[in-house]
Amino acid sequence: MRQQPVLSVISVIGTALAIFLIMVVVMLNQVSVAPFAPESNRDRFLHAKYGSIKMDDGGGNNYDSNGPYSYKSIESLYKNLKGAEATTAYTSYNISGNVNVVGEPPVKIDYIGTDADFWRVFDFTFIEGKPYDEAAVESGLPQAVITRGVARKVFGGTDVIGREIQLNYAPFTVVGVVEDVSTLATSAYAQVWIPFTVDHSSTSIWNGVMGTLSATILVKDGVSLEEVHEECQRKLDAYNKEQGPNNWNFVSRGRPYDQEANSVAFSSNNEPDVKGERRRRLIVYLILLIVPAVNLSSMTESRLRRRVSEIGVRRAFGSTRSAIIRQIIMENMAVTLLAGMVGLLMSVAFAYLADAMLFAQPFSSTLNPPKADVSMLLQWSTFLWALLFCFVLNLLSTGIPAWRASRTSVVNAISGRQN
Amino acid sequence: MNKKLITQICNEWKSNVWLAVELLIVSVVMWYICDYMYVRFANYFDNRGFDIEHCYLIEIDNLTEQSPYFVENQTYEMALADKEELLERLARRPEIEAAAYSNNSYPYNGSNSGISMVLDTMYTYGYVIRRSVTPDYMKVFRYEGANGETPEQLAEMIRRGEILTSEELLAHYGKNMKEFVGQEAFLDRDTVTHHRIGAAIKKVRYTDWQDWGMNQTIVLLLEDLNYGNECVVRVKDNMDKNFRENLMAVSGKELRVGNLYIRDVKSLADLRDNFQRSSTLAIRNYLTGMGFLMLNVFLGLLGAFWFRTQQRVKEIAIRKVSGATRRSVFMRFIGEGVLILSVVTLPAIALDFWIAKSGLNAWFNNEYLNWDRLLICAAVSYLIILIMIVVGIAIPANRAMKTEPAEALHDE
Structure with missing residues (x-):
C-alpha cells in the first residue's frame, strides 16, 4: 500500500464511501424493522393498523370502507388468541393536545388512548410509578402515564406520581413516568398515554364495526407468526358470520401484518408490496456496490501491474494460482475491512447527528422530529450487513484482476510483460 | 490526431473497458434520476391554485365529561351556536384576516x-x-x-x-x-x-x-x-409572528365556548411538509444517489488516469519537447475520457429508451416515453458526467505535465 499512496488513498476513500452510503440505506430500513425499546419484540409483532370492510346490500350495490377498528372488532378479531401472549388496542394515530397544571401555560404534546395490555406488548422503561391497570381502563379512570420530557416541562421534575395534570382541560392523575420514546417506535410512540375509555376520540364508532383503534399482537415465544395468522383468519370468518351476510363484513387483505409488511403498509385499502419493496432495495444495493466495485477493480488492476514480477517470482517458486488469488484477495480484504470500518463509523455518526432529517417518516401523525440513538443504529445485524457488503465489494473489485494476474505466465511476469 | 487518439484508446483497451462499463451504468442511472427530477420539478413549478402562506389549521375538540367546564345536556342547536360563536371570535381577532370551517377540504x-x-x-x-x-x-x-x-x-x-x-x-x-x-x-x-x-x-x-x-x-x-371538522384561518401578513404561541396562551380564557376548545394550532406549511414527506424523501434519496455516482466517476477517473499519466510522463515529455503546448497535451487526455463517454452514450440512450418504453421511469403528462424529455435528460446527465471527467482527469494530467522534460527523459 505504502508504495502507491495516492491509489491506496483513493481506494480507501472509494470503499469507505460505498460502505457509508450502503449502511445509511441499511439503517433507514433498520429503524423500521429492527428491535429497540419499547418495541423490543418487533420480531414477534403482528399489526392490524387498519381494517377493511365491504358490504353487499342485497340490491346489487357494493360498498367498501377502510380505516381503524372499533374496540369490539379488535376484541373479536385479535384478542384472546391461543398463540399470543397479549394483544393491545390503542388509538391509531397520535392526537395533539395540551397538558398543564392549573394556572400554568399549556404544553403541546402527542397522546394516545390505550388498553391495559399495551404495557405488556410494549416494554417501556418506568422511571417512576407503574402503568394503569385493567380495572382503570374498564371503569374509565382519568389516569395518565407521561414521559420524562413532559414531566420536566410541566412539573420541573420526575417525582410526580399522584399529582394532577390537565389534559385538554380535564384533570388526570399521573400514575407513571417513562423514558422518552422515539417517534421511530411508530406503534408505541406518544408523550402521554391514557386509558382509551376516557378519551372520546378513541371510543367513537362508525359503520358499527369501525372506530379509531389499531391492534398489535405479541406472539408467544416459539409460536410461528403463520400459526397466529391462521388463527386470526378463523376469527375473522366467525366474526363475519356473526355480522350476517348483508352487513359490513371484514376483508383481511393479508392482515395482521408482520413488522416489515406493516412498515411499508401506507394505505389501508391496498396490501403492502413487501416483495416490490425488497426488490427496490436490492437494486439500490446493487448499484451502490457495482459502480464502486468497477471503479476499485480498475485501480486494483493498476496496482497489480506493478507487482506482476513479484507474482512471477512466486509462481516460479511453485506457488499455485489459487494461492495467489487467495493471497491477493486477502490482502485486499484487509484494506476493504479497514475502509469498511471507517464507512460504518461515518454512517453511524451521520445517522446519529442528522437523525431528524434522515429518518423523517412519511405519513406521520406527529410533527415532532424522530430521534435515533446508538442502540437503535448499532445492532448485531448492522455489523453483519457491513461485513457482508465489504466481502462482496472486495470479491467484486479484486476477483477479476486477481484471477487475471494469476494467469500471467512466469516468464512474461518476470520480464514485466502482461499476458 | 483523432486517429492517434483512437489508437491510444485501443492500446489501453483493457482498463478502458472498465471505464466504459462504469460510464455506461452511471449514464443510465443518471438519466433515470434526471428524468425523475424533471418530472417532479415540472409539477412543482406548475400553478397550485391556492396560497397557504400565513395559513393555520385550528384543531377544535369537545371537552370530555371529566372536565369541570363540561356543559351537560347540550342540544344540537346549542352546539351549533357555540360553533358559530367560536368562528366569530376567531375572525374578530386583530391578527386574523379570515376564518372558515370546512369538511375534508384544506x-x-x-x-x-x-x-x-x-x-x-x-x-x-x-x-x-x-x-x-x-x-x-x-x-x-x-x-x-x-x-x-x-x-x-x-x-x-x-x-x-x-x-x-x-x-x-x-x-x-x-x-x-x-x-x-x-x-x-x-x-x-x-x-x-x-x-x-x-x-x-x-x-x-x-x-x-x-x-x-x-x-x-x-x-x-x-x-x-x-359537519365542519376543520377550522382554518389566514393571518395578516405582518402579524404572523408567534401566532401559534399567542393564540394558545389565550385559548383557555377567550376561545373556549360551551364544550368547544382549541386543542392545537398547526401551520399549513408544517402539514404540507408532513403530507409530502414520501416525495421529498424520495427526491432527497435520488439526489444523494446522484452525488454518490458523481463522486465515484470522479474518483474512478482520478485513479485510472493517475496511473496512466504517470506511465506516460515520458510520452508527455517527448510531446512537449517536440513543441506540443500544455493545452494540446491536456486536451489529448481529456479527449480520451470524452470520447469513451460519447461512445457509451449511444447504448445508454438505447437502454434509457427501453426503460421508458417499459414504463419503469417517472410518469408525466400521461406518458412514460417522450423523446424530448428523454433527450433533454440524457443531455443533462451527459453534461454532469462530462464535468466529473474533466475534473477527474485534469488533476493527474496537470501533475504529470509539471514534470520537466529533461527530468522525465534523463533515463533515456
Whole structure:
C-alpha cells in the first residue's frame, strides 16, 4: 500500500464511501424493522393498523370502507388468541393536545388512548410509578402515564406520581413516568398515554364495526407468526358470520401484518408490496456496490501491474494460482475491512447527528422530529450487513484482476510483460 | 490526431473497458434520476391554485365529561351556536384576516370526500374532491377564478349557495367549465336539487410534486356547521409572528365556548411538509444517489488516469519537447475520457429508451416515453458526467505535465 499512496488513498476513500452510503440505506430500513425499546419484540409483532370492510346490500350495490377498528372488532378479531401472549388496542394515530397544571401555560404534546395490555406488548422503561391497570381502563379512570420530557416541562421534575395534570382541560392523575420514546417506535410512540375509555376520540364508532383503534399482537415465544395468522383468519370468518351476510363484513387483505409488511403498509385499502419493496432495495444495493466495485477493480488492476514480477517470482517458486488469488484477495480484504470500518463509523455518526432529517417518516401523525440513538443504529445485524457488503465489494473489485494476474505466465511476469 | 487518439484508446483497451462499463451504468442511472427530477420539478413549478402562506389549521375538540367546564345536556342547536360563536371570535381577532370551517377540504389533507356532477348529458369522470366550506374559506386559501374572479367574489358566490367547479371538470368532452358558468347542474345521484355554477376555478393541486389525477374539485357551501371538522384561518401578513404561541396562551380564557376548545394550532406549511414527506424523501434519496455516482466517476477517473499519466510522463515529455503546448497535451487526455463517454452514450440512450418504453421511469403528462424529455435528460446527465471527467482527469494530467522534460527523459 505504502508504495502507491495516492491509489491506496483513493481506494480507501472509494470503499469507505460505498460502505457509508450502503449502511445509511441499511439503517433507514433498520429503524423500521429492527428491535429497540419499547418495541423490543418487533420480531414477534403482528399489526392490524387498519381494517377493511365491504358490504353487499342485497340490491346489487357494493360498498367498501377502510380505516381503524372499533374496540369490539379488535376484541373479536385479535384478542384472546391461543398463540399470543397479549394483544393491545390503542388509538391509531397520535392526537395533539395540551397538558398543564392549573394556572400554568399549556404544553403541546402527542397522546394516545390505550388498553391495559399495551404495557405488556410494549416494554417501556418506568422511571417512576407503574402503568394503569385493567380495572382503570374498564371503569374509565382519568389516569395518565407521561414521559420524562413532559414531566420536566410541566412539573420541573420526575417525582410526580399522584399529582394532577390537565389534559385538554380535564384533570388526570399521573400514575407513571417513562423514558422518552422515539417517534421511530411508530406503534408505541406518544408523550402521554391514557386509558382509551376516557378519551372520546378513541371510543367513537362508525359503520358499527369501525372506530379509531389499531391492534398489535405479541406472539408467544416459539409460536410461528403463520400459526397466529391462521388463527386470526378463523376469527375473522366467525366474526363475519356473526355480522350476517348483508352487513359490513371484514376483508383481511393479508392482515395482521408482520413488522416489515406493516412498515411499508401506507394505505389501508391496498396490501403492502413487501416483495416490490425488497426488490427496490436490492437494486439500490446493487448499484451502490457495482459502480464502486468497477471503479476499485480498475485501480486494483493498476496496482497489480506493478507487482506482476513479484507474482512471477512466486509462481516460479511453485506457488499455485489459487494461492495467489487467495493471497491477493486477502490482502485486499484487509484494506476493504479497514475502509469498511471507517464507512460504518461515518454512517453511524451521520445517522446519529442528522437523525431528524434522515429518518423523517412519511405519513406521520406527529410533527415532532424522530430521534435515533446508538442502540437503535448499532445492532448485531448492522455489523453483519457491513461485513457482508465489504466481502462482496472486495470479491467484486479484486476477483477479476486477481484471477487475471494469476494467469500471467512466469516468464512474461518476470520480464514485466502482461499476458 | 483523432486517429492517434483512437489508437491510444485501443492500446489501453483493457482498463478502458472498465471505464466504459462504469460510464455506461452511471449514464443510465443518471438519466433515470434526471428524468425523475424533471418530472417532479415540472409539477412543482406548475400553478397550485391556492396560497397557504400565513395559513393555520385550528384543531377544535369537545371537552370530555371529566372536565369541570363540561356543559351537560347540550342540544344540537346549542352546539351549533357555540360553533358559530367560536368562528366569530376567531375572525374578530386583530391578527386574523379570515376564518372558515370546512369538511375534508384544506390543502395537503389526505382525507377526501368524493362527489360527481351531471350537466345536461355530461358526467364528471374520475375522482372529484368535494370541498364543503363556509364562504371565507375562499379568502383563507385565496382560490383563483378561471376568469380572474377574486377570492372575495368567489366567497360571495359560496354564500349565495352556488357551486364552484374546476376548469377541467369536463375536459374529457373537450369542454372548459368557463362555458357553463350560470348554468344549473345536479350533484351526486340527486336529480331534484339544482345547483347554479357560480364560477370555474383554476386547478386546485392535490400535492406539489406529483400529479395524482386528484386535482378536480367542486366547492360548495357547508350547510351544517356541525359537519365542519376543520377550522382554518389566514393571518395578516405582518402579524404572523408567534401566532401559534399567542393564540394558545389565550385559548383557555377567550376561545373556549360551551364544550368547544382549541386543542392545537398547526401551520399549513408544517402539514404540507408532513403530507409530502414520501416525495421529498424520495427526491432527497435520488439526489444523494446522484452525488454518490458523481463522486465515484470522479474518483474512478482520478485513479485510472493517475496511473496512466504517470506511465506516460515520458510520452508527455517527448510531446512537449517536440513543441506540443500544455493545452494540446491536456486536451489529448481529456479527449480520451470524452470520447469513451460519447461512445457509451449511444447504448445508454438505447437502454434509457427501453426503460421508458417499459414504463419503469417517472410518469408525466400521461406518458412514460417522450423523446424530448428523454433527450433533454440524457443531455443533462451527459453534461454532469462530462464535468466529473474533466475534473477527474485534469488533476493527474496537470501533475504529470509539471514534470520537466529533461527530468522525465534523463533515463533515456
